[in-house]
Amino acid sequence: MRKTSVFAAAFAAAAALTLSACGGGDGGSEPAAADSATAHKAATVLERPFDKPDLVLKDTKGEKYDLIEETKGRPTLLYFGYTNCPDACPFTMSNIDIAMRKLPEAERKELRVVFVTSDPQHDSPEKLGEWLKAQNPAFIGLTGDFDTIQAGARSVGIYLDKPKKQKDGTWISSHGTQVLAFLPKDDKAHVLYSKDATAEDYRKDLPEIAKGRTP
Template identity: 55%
Template sequence: MVKKTVPAAALAVAAALLLSACSSGEKDDAAAKPSNDSGSIVTDLSGRDGDDAGTVLDRPYTKPDLVLTDTKGKKFDLRERTGGKPTLIFFGYTNCPDVCPLTMSNIAIAEKTLPKADQDKLQVVFVTTDPERDTPAELGKWLPSAGDASFIGLSGDFPTIQAGARQMGIGIDAPKKQKDDTVVSMHGAQVVAFSPKTDKGYVLYGEDTSSDQFAKDLPKLIRGENP
């Protein structure tokens, strides 16, 4: 089945509006039905029928110019460290009760179906949207249990992270405390795959992408091919 190719500019507008509400409570109506400024409902890009999970972009994203801190407390230049490598980037946070750990788990399960050589090539980057609580040490404890110890966890100041996400069409808001003391973080739940050939983000996956769907696409993503 041929995957749909979508103009990146149009997709970026929709993706930036598709924010998942992650908290210890239930999602509110605004998060369940995101809308644009005109009040119309934005089509959810996260679910695809059958095996056709990814959306190939006709105008790929440039990899964000992000310099953050990794789980060992060292500076991590995203472009430099992942240059020429197949890379999956996801923005989320460790206290997320559903979308974030499920996404990391699905990618980890899919990665384990690859030959060891391909596993070593694949870079999976988790950038926190809640850097105040997600310190490098906290990310280092969470990632092995939520995904895999090989995954790269990055933290830093929120404005820098938010600006980097926007370069990929991903919208994130600063976490907010509710009256019941739960913290809600609104963030786009898309995974963007970057090609090792061009270092461009050329395939986008939504939050409903299964481990089987990731496993089906990963071999081609590692080669920089359209899935």
């Protein structure tokens, strides 16, 4: 895996702020990376890991889901995105799915992949469930109040802005495109993957993450 070490908490937070305005048209441009030293790297190993966001939301069945409690002691991948995203979101989830299917069954059952919508106004539990089922039925989808979701994302350095309606009637959600990998040993995010991470990157790393080790 291509990875880079972070030597200060401020630098780790800055690395996490790369974002993408998923969608099309004029609002679909992608801002530059927060720090050029981390650009085009598959992953960043965090020397000061992030705590898991304190998020209590609804899952795809409309039931309460406490992220900290439900994923406690389990290897967890966390991503913020939305179902109408035409690029980063489906590609990222597809790459994770491909890699996850290569894991031994026991490790695959332990791994939690959590997708939190950045557009709860349009991503109902039902819609989110249908979209994720097409990606991987084991993926967990969460939705709820936008301000709560935004605060949770910011707590791990992920940018999230309120979705905006375009002139053509479509909605664009600007959000960070990173995947955070939490290890079961302390439930902290030790690795941050950029949108450039491939299925092969995840395939190589997931066995280590599933065992609670930093790749």
